[in-house]
Amino acid sequence: MEPIYVVLVIVIVIWIGVFGYLLSLDRQIKLLKKALEKLEKTGNN
Amino acid sequence: MSYFWKFGIFLWLILVFLAAFLWAPLAEGLGEYTRIIYFHVPTAWLTVVAFLIGAVYSILYLRKRQIKFDMIAEAASQIGLVFCLLATITGSIWAKMSWGSFWNWDPRETSIFILLLVYAAYFALRSAVEQPDRKAALASVYSIFAFITVPFFVFIVPRVYASLHPDPLVNPEGKIHMEGKMLMTFLSSLFGFTLLFFWIFKSKLELIKIKISLKERE
Numbered sequence: 001m002e003p004i005y006v007v008l009v010i011v012i013v014i015w016i017g018v019f020g021y022l023l024s025l026d027r028q029i030k031l032l033k034k035a036l037e038k039l040e041k042t043g044n045n
Numbered sequence: 046m047s048y049f050w051k052f053g054i055f056l057w058l059i060l061v062f063l064a065a066f067l068w069a070p071l072a073e074g075l076g077e078y079t080r081i082i083y084f085h086v087p088t089a090w091l092t093v094v095a096f097l098i099g100a101v102y103s104i105l106y107l108r109k110r111q112i113k114f115d116m117i118a119e120a121a122s123q124i125g126l127v128f129c130l131l132a133t134i135t136g137s138i139w140a141k142m143s144w145g146s147f148w149n150w151d152p153r154e155t156s157i158f159i160l161l162l163v164y165a166a167y168f169a170l171r172s173a174v175e176q177p178d179r180k181a182a183l184a185s186v187y188s189i190f191a192f193i194t195v196p197f198f199v200f201i202v203p204r205v206y207a208s209l210h211p212d213p214l215v216n217p218e219g220k221i222h223m224e225g226k227m228l229m230t231f232l233s234s235l236f237g238f239t240l241l242f243f244w245i246f247k248s249k250l251e252l253i254k255i256k257i258s259l260k261e262r263e
Contacts, residue, residue: 003077006142010135011062011084017131018241021124025248032255039262 046247054244057237061230069230072223075211081139083230087238088132089157093199094242095125096164100192103185113257115181118188119171120249124242126164133157144209152206156198163191163198 065083072079102118105111136154137147148154170187174180203210223231 001142003142004080006138007066007077007080007084010081010138013135013138014084014088014131017127017134018245021127022245022248025245025252029248029252029255032252032259036255036259036262039259043262 046244051244054237054240057233058241061234061237064226064230064233069227070224072227078139078143078211079227081135082227083234085132085135085139086231087235088128088135089199090235091238091242092125092129092132092160093195094239095121095128095246096192096195098246099125099188103188106181106185107189110178112177112181113253115185116253116256117250118185120253121246122164122167122188124245124249126161126168128242129157129161129164133161149209151210152208153203153210156202160195160198163194167191 061083065080069080069083071077072082099118099122102114102121106114106118133154136157140149140151140154141147144151167184167187171180171184174183
């Protein structure tokens with residue numbers, strides 16, 4: 001494999017790892033925020 | 046973190062990517078592989094930063110006994126483990142292309158593998174203890190001792206033993222011999238990745254805040 005493609009593969013692995021992790025965090029935050037809102041609504045009623 | 050900052054970090058990293066591939070010159074002896082430095086080294090750097098933050102918050106927990114400090118320490122260590130894994134995976138891809146196999150038990154590979162095991166054990170310890178205060182106290186003490194090994198495995202071992210890992214830019218004398226454009230790209234990359242780390246860390250802190258609010262309401 002051409003060295004430049006190896007470098008590209010490495011960069012892609014890093015970006016997929018980092019942004020995949022960020023996206024999973026974002027999803028967790030959204031889910032928990034919804035759960036918190038639900039709890040607050042039921043608490044108010 | 047506001048969308049302005051997120052967009053700024055994203056843009057900065059795209060500029061680093063373009064500079065690494067189109068602007069920065071290649072180092073002698075490394076050829077195209079020089080460009081790996083701008084992505085692989087920052088992941089290793091962030092591993093150290095994250096584990097350091099984990100150790101600092103573990104000390105804070107032991108001093109103040111507030112569970113939020115332990116949660117922050119756990120979050121930082123988790124991010125550190127992700128970056129440590131990325132550094133290991135990208136390093137082994139490079140090893141396959143340069144040395145012919147993904148894993149050679151080179152001192153650099155061995156030391157990062159042991160570091161991965163040390164921090165994997167931190168999470169194993171956390172999941173093995175159920176009582177929250179006991180878990181936090183044990184994990185904090187472990188995290189502090191685990192961090193003591195970090196400089197040893199990242200900076201000392203690979204320099205004490207003969208390694209095939211290229212070291213011409215950050216050499217044993219601790220001096221960075223880089224051409225101006227390379228150094229600028231390298232420092233910009235370190236800065237961009239550090240900002241990215243704080244983006245992830247802030248998201249983790251937000252997650253912790255929500256978890257604490259949920260616990261209080263339950």
